[in-house]
Amino acid sequence: MLPLTALLIFGLAIGFSILARGRAVQVSAGKLASLHSRPAYHGLYSFLWVLIVGLVVLIVLSVGWRLWLDAQLMADIRAALPDAPIIEHDLILNDAKAISDGTLASRTGEVRTSIAAAYGSGNTLRVWVSVALAIASAVGVGFVTLAKISPDWRARNRSENIIQVILWFSATIAILTTVGIVLSLIFETLTFFNQIGWRVDKFLYGTRWSPLSGVQEGVIDGDKVGALPLFTGTLLITVIAMLVAVPIGLFAAIYLSDFAGPRVRAWAKPMLEILAGIPTVVYGFFAAITVAPFIRGSGEALGLSVASESALAAGVVMGIMIIPFISSLSDDVINAVPQSLRDGSYGLGATKAETIRQVVLPAALPGIVSAVLLGVSRAVGETMIVVMAAGQGANFTANPLEAVTTVTVQIVMLITGDTDAKTAAGPAFTLGFTLFCVTLILNMIALSVVRKYREMYD
Amino acid sequence: MDSMTNMRMSEASIEARDIKMSTKGVDVFYGDTHAIKDVTVDILDNTVTAFIGPSGCGKSTFLRCLNRMNDTIEVCRVTGDIRLDGEDIYASRVDPVQLRARVGMVFQKPNPFPKSIYDNIAYGPKIHGLVGNKAELDEVVEQSLRRAAIWNEVKDRLDQPGTGLSGGQQQRLCIARAIATAPEVLLMDEPCSALDPIATAQIEELIDELRADFSVVIVTHSMQQAARVSQKTAFFHLGDLVEYNDTNHIFTNPDDQRTQDYITGRFG
Numbered sequence: 035m036l037p038l039t040a041l042l043i044f045g046l047a048i049g050f051s052i053l054a055r056g057r058a059v060q061v062s063a064g065k066l067a068s069l070h071s072r073p074a075y076h077g078l079y080s081f082l083w084v085l086i087v088g089l090v091v092l093i094v095l096s097v098g099w100r101l102w103l104d105a106q107l108m109a110d111i112r113a114a115l116p117d118a119p120i121i122e123h124d125l126i127l128n129d130a131k132a133i134s135d136g137t138l139a140s141r142t143g144e145v146r147t148s149i150a151a152a153y154g155s156g157n158t159l160r161v162w163v164s165v166a167l168a169i170a171s172a173v174g175v176g177f178v179t180l181a182k183i184s185p186d187w188r189a190r191n192r193s194e195n196i197i198q199v200i201l202w203f204s205a206t207i208a209i210l211t212t213v214g215i216v217l218s219l220i221f222e223t224l225t226f227f228n229q230i231g232w233r234v235d236k237f238l239y240g241t242r243w244s245p246l247s248g249v250q251e252g253v254i255d256g257d258k259v260g261a262l263p264l265f266t267g268t269l270l271i272t273v274i275a276m277l278v279a280v281p282i283g284l285f286a287a288i289y290l291s292d293f294a295g296p297r298v299r300a301w302a303k304p305m306l307e308i309l310a311g312i313p314t315v316v317y318g319f320f321a322a323i324t325v326a327p328f329i330r331g332s333g334e335a336l337g338l339s340v341a342s343e344s345a346l347a348a349g350v351v352m353g354i355m356i357i358p359f360i361s362s363l364s365d366d367v368i369n370a371v372p373q374s375l376r377d378g379s380y381g382l383g384a385t386k387a388e389t390i391r392q393v394v395l396p397a398a399l400p401g402i403v404s405a406v407l408l409g410v411s412r413a414v415g416e417t418m419i420v421v422m423a424a425g426q427g428a429n430f431t432a433n434p435l436e437a438v439t440t441v442t443v444q445i446v447m448l449i450t451g452d453t454d455a456k457t458a459a460g461p462a463f464t465l466g467f468t469l470f471c472v473t474l475i476l477n478m479i480a481l482s483v484v485r486k487y488r489e490m491y492d
Numbered sequence: 493m494d495s496m497t498n499m500r501m502s503e504a505s506i507e508a509r510d511i512k513m514s515t516k517g518v519d520v521f522y523g524d525t526h527a528i529k530d531v532t533v534d535i536l537d538n539t540v541t542a543f544i545g546p547s548g549c550g551k552s553t554f555l556r557c558l559n560r561m562n563d564t565i566e567v568c569r570v571t572g573d574i575r576l577d578g579e580d581i582y583a584s585r586v587d588p589v590q591l592r593a594r595v596g597m598v599f600q601k602p603n604p605f606p607k608s609i610y611d612n613i614a615y616g617p618k619i620h621g622l623v624g625n626k627a628e629l630d631e632v633v634e635q636s637l638r639r640a641a642i643w644n645e646v647k648d649r650l651d652q653p654g655t656g657l658s659g660g661q662q663q664r665l666c667i668a669r670a671i672a673t674a675p676e677v678l679l680m681d682e683p684c685s686a687l688d689p690i691a692t693a694q695i696e697e698l699i700d701e702l703r704a705d706f707s708v709v710i711v712t713h714s715m716q717q718a719a720r721v722s723q724k725t726a727f728f729h730l731g732d733l734v735e736y737n738d739t740n741h742i743f744t745n746p747d748d749q750r751t752q753d754y755i756t757g758r759f760g
């Protein structure tokens with residue numbers, strides 16, 4: 035009913051915009067140039083007003099009424115069953131709605147039936163009144179806009195203002211969402227630190243991580259939330275990944291930009307970009323099923339003991355994942371080094387190798403650094419590969435052949451585990467916040483480096 | 493022509509000098525484009541030779557043949573005979589890298605490397621192993637900067653980036669950089685076209701001084717500049733060398749009608 039009404043309002047808006055155009059043509063008395071705004075703007079003006087007023091009335095009325103109705107019914111339930119726990123009240127309300135809608139309820143009973151009846155009548159009233167008022171206001175506003183049309187009416191400026199407000203509103207929503215997420219991260223982190231008695235040091239420097247083992251609901255043991263093994267695990271895997279990705283990615287970029295002919299370039303660059311499009315979950319099981327056993331097998335052949343899930347396997351595959359990222363960005367910055375610099379170097383009798391090493395790379399260095407930093411922040415935040423290939427044990431080790439765990443893996447474990455969400459949320463949010471800070475700083479450094487670099491050559 | 497005769501002219505006549513570079517029957521192709529057609533020119537030692545002509549006529553292309561810079565362009569093919577001190581520079585045993593140390597080049601747009609002023613100058617001597625130790629390198633850097641008439645402006649900030657200098661200073665830095673590899677010929681492709689009149693005057697004065705030590709070839713689209721700085725002038729048109737003669741002769745009494753039309757501004 036309500037979605038149908040929204041559609042109807044949209045139709046009304048279109049209808050009024052057509053009427054408004056016609057009316058604008060009519061008041062111009064055949065001389066379109068005498069209108070301040072072209073007929074299309076009169077149409078747009080009516081369209082926007084009808085649509086916005088209709089939808090706002092519909093949404094505000096139906097949602098507000100719904101909340102009010104729920105509150106009323108909850109009060110009735112509480113009056114009927116004052117002793118039942120709150121969770122039971124919620125359940126009764128849900129069941130009553132289900133009964134009234136004719137879907138399956140978990141239980142039936144006297145209270146439920148009576149509440150269902152109350153809900154049924156209240157809800158019908160709510161829907162019909164909302165629909166009626168929304169349509170009425172849309173039509174009303176439509177006629178008001180029609181009445182305003184005259185040659186001097188500044189429909190263009192006014193529609194542009196309305197559109198500007200809509201744009202502002204969208205931007206605000208985007209920003210507020212970000213701010214909201216960050217604030218909730220901060221809030222949950224503070225709550226968590228409060229639970230462990232503000233011993234932030236225990237979180238940052240403790241080496242024992244099993245936050246949920248043997249804890250009762252809502253209680254966290256400060257001695258078991260040492261996240262250091264997660265940080266070192268993340269660091270270890272990131273370092274391995276960068277050891278793979280930076281040389282290969284950079285050399286690939288140098289080859290592509292300064293050695294490859296145009297034909298090689300034409301297919302090699304898209305190929306690399308396809309590599310960047312492979313979902314990380316695919317890399318993940320590639321790491322777990324192919325690379326990890328291979329590393330284990332070759333390690334055993336050399337007489338080393340290798341865990342079946344190792345930091346090395348995850349790191350290498352993650353490195354492969356990041357190669358296209360680094361090579362593509364580096365290729366762009368190396369290409370952006372002006373040809374005149376290369377000419378200058380060749381003109382002094384430098385070889386290609388000397389030119390690349392001593393002129394092109396130093397000139398592109400800031401861009402390359404920022405590509406590497408962005409690569410690092412990808413590695414730090416990467417989840418699927420490490421979940422599948424790095425193991426879960428929070429080992430405090432620097433040995434790449436052992437299983438390690440990372441910040442992201444532990445967040446996954448906490449949230450998907452069977453401990454209740456409220457207890458698990460604290461450590462998970464805190465880890466998430468830590469991760470957020472690290473990647474934010476890395477990205478900020480990278481972006482400021484890139485900006486400096488741009489200034490140098492523009 | 494009046495304004496031309498008022499202009500400061502270079503020496504009236506060029507006494508016989510040694511031939512530094514000689515070209516015979518040079519053709520250049522970019523793919524199917526025939527950019528230079530059968531050009532024969534002798535570049536004299538201790539002389540400034542100017543290449544003039546409407547843009548697109550092949551001045552830069554021909555200049556870049558003289559130090560094999562065209563080798564870096566894939567589609568470019570050069571035929572004919574080009575010699576430096578009688579030696580064929582396109583012979584297979586000649587390394588273009590060493591050739592370019594002997595035939596230096598300065599470009600249209602100043603292109604200092606993103607390094608310190610000192611390292612910009614030291615770059616050439618270092619890659620060619622011209623110096624044995626730091627003291628010698630310091631000496632080369634100072635000498636080059638002095639000869640490019642920029643030493644006094646930068647001697648206190650040799651460790652600062654060359655990209656931070658003004659346009660005119662950057663171009664003199666690039667000239668100093670080219671001088672530092674001790675070349676015998678200096679090629680300049682419109683070295684002043686990105687500079688203001690004052691910087692241009694400084695560079696022109698510098699070019700006149702450089703003539704004492706090098707053979708200088710300068711491409712310019714300004715006929716006044718050619719008249720001011722050069723002793724020999726070559727006029728190119730549509731890939732042909734129309735006329736090559738003493739600068740005086742070209743600007744006062746050209747043999748070819750096209751040259752006459754160009755220097756009097758009737759086309760170009």
Ligand SMILES: Nc1ncnc2c1ncn2[C@@H]1O[C@H](COP(=O)(O)OP(=O)(O)O)[C@@H](O)[C@H]1O
Nearest residue numbers: 522525527546547548549550551552553554565
């Ligand atoms: N890299 C290149 N590839 C293809 N054609 C070129 C290239 N450089 C120059 N040309 C062509 O060669 C001709 C001569 O160009 P150029 O030597 O730059 O002229 P000028 O320096 O006299 O203005 C022009 O027609 C130009 O289009």
Ligand SMILES: [Mg+2]
Nearest residue numbers: 551552553681
């Ligand atoms: Mg040119």
